[in-house]
Amino acid sequence: MKRSKGGGDEEAPRQNGSASRRKADQQQSDGDEGGSDIGPADLQDDDNDQGLRREIRSKYRDLISSVQQNREDMLSPSNNKLTEVLEEANKLFKDVRQAREAALDAQLLVVATDLGKEKASQLFSEGTAFDPTAFAEHLLSFMGLNRLEDDEDEQQTTANGYLPQDAWHRLARRAECCFRTAPSFHYMMGSFYAEPPPPKQRIERQRKAPSKEAKRIMPTQLKKMEESQQEATEKEVERILGYLKSYYQDDPTSPISYYEFVIDPSSFSRTVENIFHTSFLIRDGLARMYLDEEKLPCIAPVEEGEVEAGGSTSRKQCILSISPKIWKELIDAFEIRDSIIRPPNTQND
Amino acid sequence: MTQRKRPSSTQSSSQRRHTGNLVAQDEDDDVAFTQPSTSQVQRGLEKLTPAQVDQKTAEVVQYFLVKDQKKMPVRRADLVKHVVKDYRNIYPEILKRAARTFDQVFGLKLVEIDPKNKMYILVNNLETPDKASPIRSPSNPKMGLLLAILSVIFMKGGVVRENLIWNTLKKLRVDPGEKHEEFGDVRKMVTDEFVRQRYLEYVRIPHTEPIEHEFRWGQRADAEVSKAKILEFMGELHEQDPKTWTQQYREAHSLPNSSQASTSSSSSSQR
Numbered sequence: 001m002k003r004s005k006g007g008g009d010e011e012a013p014r015q016n017g018s019a020s021r022r023k024a025d026q027q028q029s030d031g032d033e034g035g036s037d038i039g040p041a042d043l044q045d046d047d048n049d050q051g052l053r054r055e056i057r058s059k060y061r062d063l064i065s066s067v068q069q070n071r072e073d074m075l076s077p078s079n080n081k082l083t084e085v086l087e088e089a090n091k092l093f094k095d096v097r098q099a100r101e102a103a104l105d106a107q108l109l110v111v112a113t114d115l116g117k118e119k120a121s122q123l124f125s126e127g128t129a130f131d132p133t134a135f136a137e138h139l140l141s142f143m144g145l146n147r148l149e150d151d152e153d154e155q156q157t158t159a160n161g162y163l164p165q166d167a168w169h170r171l172a173r174r175a176e177c178c179f180r181t182a183p184s185f186h187y188m189m190g191s192f193y194a195e196p197p198p199p200k201q202r203i204e205r206q207r208k209a210p211s212k213e214a215k216r217i218m219p220t221q222l223k224k225m226e227e228s229q230q231e232a233t234e235k236e237v238e239r240i241l242g243y244l245k246s247y248y249q250d251d252p253t254s255p256i257s258y259y260e261f262v263i264d265p266s267s268f269s270r271t272v273e274n275i276f277h278t279s280f281l282i283r284d285g286l287a288r289m290y291l292d293e294e295k296l297p298c299i300a301p302v303e304e305g306e307v308e309a310g311g312s313t314s315r316k317q318c319i320l321s322i323s324p325k326i327w328k329e330l331i332d333a334f335e336i337r338d339s340i341i342r343p344p345n346t347q348n349d
Numbered sequence: 350m351t352q353r354k355r356p357s358s359t360q361s362s363s364q365r366r367h368t369g370n371l372v373a374q375d376e377d378d379d380v381a382f383t384q385p386s387t388s389q390v391q392r393g394l395e396k397l398t399p400a401q402v403d404q405k406t407a408e409v410v411q412y413f414l415v416k417d418q419k420k421m422p423v424r425r426a427d428l429v430k431h432v433v434k435d436y437r438n439i440y441p442e443i444l445k446r447a448a449r450t451f452d453q454v455f456g457l458k459l460v461e462i463d464p465k466n467k468m469y470i471l472v473n474n475l476e477t478p479d480k481a482s483p484i485r486s487p488s489n490p491k492m493g494l495l496l497a498i499l500s501v502i503f504m505k506g507g508v509v510r511e512n513l514i515w516n517t518l519k520k521l522r523v524d525p526g527e528k529h530e531e532f533g534d535v536r537k538m539v540t541d542e543f544v545r546q547r548y549l550e551y552v553r554i555p556h557t558e559p560i561e562h563e564f565r566w567g568q569r570a571d572a573e574v575s576k577a578k579i580l581e582f583m584g585e586l587h588e589q590d591p592k593t594w595t596q597q598y599r600e601a602h603s604l605p606n607s608s609q610a611s612t613s614s615s616s617s618s619q620r
Binding site: 071072130132133134135136137138139140142143163168169170171172173174175176177178179180181182183184185186 | 414415417418420455457470471472473474475477478479480488489490491492493494495496497500501504505512513516517520521522531572573574575578579582583586587594597
């Protein structure tokens with residue numbers, strides 16, 4: 001029923017304003033049919049139309065974007081891509097019915113004519129045309145591009161290879177011949193500022209002050225925390241030192257066997273503790289271990305005068321290990337019946 | 350505050366008519382700078398000792414030299430506000446002496462690249478060497494990139510759409526979308542730094558969607574860069590005689606000093 005569907009004004013479309021004319025026709029036909037705008041037959045047409053409309057609009061948009069994206073390709077005088085686009089547009093235009101599509105057609109026309117203008121200007125320019133792609137290739141060679149030997153892909157427009165580090169510097173030096181740039185002025189020795197250093201010192205001093213206060217606070221807290229644990233060890237170590245000294249004073253001449261000193265025959269764990277605490281005495285230089293004539297370890301307290309004489313030069317380190325089996329063997333070997341170091345009265349663990 | 354009153358009190362009626370134009374042009378909104386007349390300059394000079402004038406000239410010279418390190422043009426308004434200050438009534442004389450210093454001492458030329466906005470640059474007054482300088486001074490790779498861009502614009506007639514430049518740069522392994530290891534943010538360098546230095550002009554093309562710009566030679570390029578030398582370089586690259594590009598050849602050799610476009614600063618009073 002709609003006049004627009006018919007053959008009608010197929011020839012006129014090329015002119016401007018034909019789309020609006022056709023729309024006016026549509027409206028007239030609607031008016032002719034009276035009140036009912038949409039009848040069942042019209043709905044069917046509309047559905048098809050909508051799909052077709054969208055398709056047409058999408059094709060137009062594709063054409064426009066292809067012209068914009070491949071602008072340089074189309075500019076090249078070697079091909080007729082622009083003509084092909086225009087022919088494609090002509091075909092599409094036959095199905096254009098509404099203003100939206102026509103607007104897209106107009107947009108395509110703007111883009112295409114712009115391109116056409118540039119192509120035309122290429123034609124009119126005398127002498128050789130300038131091809132930026134070729135220029136880029138030559139420039140790369142000038143800059144020292146190392147092309148790869150095998151060109152796998154012949155279709156590639158860009159060359160393979162890598163540019164040397166000073167590629168752009170080479171070009172810059174060549175540019176010096178074309179530019180009348182004033183050389184930049186710089187003082188030979190630079191300027192000397194006396195300002196910056198003092199602020200830095202102030203910052204440092206300020207930072208030091210808070211840290212001292214922080215340290216002052218820290219120890220008091222720490223002492224409260226760890227006193228219970230450290231105290232026990234220290235006390236124990238002192239106690240053992242006491243034992244060692246008294247034992248030694250009983251008989252200064254006879255050496256004290258290390259094993260007899262540390263081993264507690266009734267408890268392996270206490271033996272290990274004794275070894276642990278004794279090691280502190282040796283570390284602090286309050287006791288010393290040595291091998292007697294039979295190559296057995298002996299321990300003796302260090303006299304007050306001896307501490308500095310020995311110094312750190314004669315200090316050696318060793319690692320002791322003991323297992324319950326060895327402990328028992330030692331007990332048997334040395335016939336240890338009692339422990340020299342009395343077990344501590346209070347159990348701290 | 351007395352310095353503000355001084356120009357207006359010594360203004361003649363003809364000067365006041367000029368004031369309107371200059372106020373509109375000058376971007377410095379503190380005090381509109383009005384070009385003092387020759388008689389004003391004479392009177393001003395009489396009140397100052399030669400040493401004072403020399404000192405002020407030296408300050409202007411230093412200001413220019415430091416500004417030139419970054420190749421930024423100098424605006425007259427800035428120059429007057431920051432350096433000339435009280436001596437603005439003898440401004441033309443100071444500028445004249447500064448130009449002479451540049452020429453005789455440094456071999457540089459003070460060029461006004463923008464008569465409307467009163468911007469100046471320094472240009473080398475010595476002849477460009479035919480080959481690269483024998484002095485192995487460190488070269489600035491940005492100049493290489495700039496040469497490539499200016500060449501394309503010139504060979505394409507003086508105006509190109511930005512996409513042509515971006516595509517050409519991509520072929521030279523410089524992608525404006527990525528960070529280049531030598532140039533960093535290429536897009537910013539080309540559209541911002543080169544434009545502020547007046548090597549390039551980056552102008553929006555009206556009615557384009559999405560927004561597109563076009564590139565032209567900037568005012569500094571017009572003053573500094575020799576089109577003839579660029580054409581020579583093209584000839585070397587393409588192994589062609591520069592004359593084969595007839596249009597460009599004509600343009601490059603049309604003026605006797607085809608590379609210098611703007612007036613030298615010695616004689617014009619409208620400075």
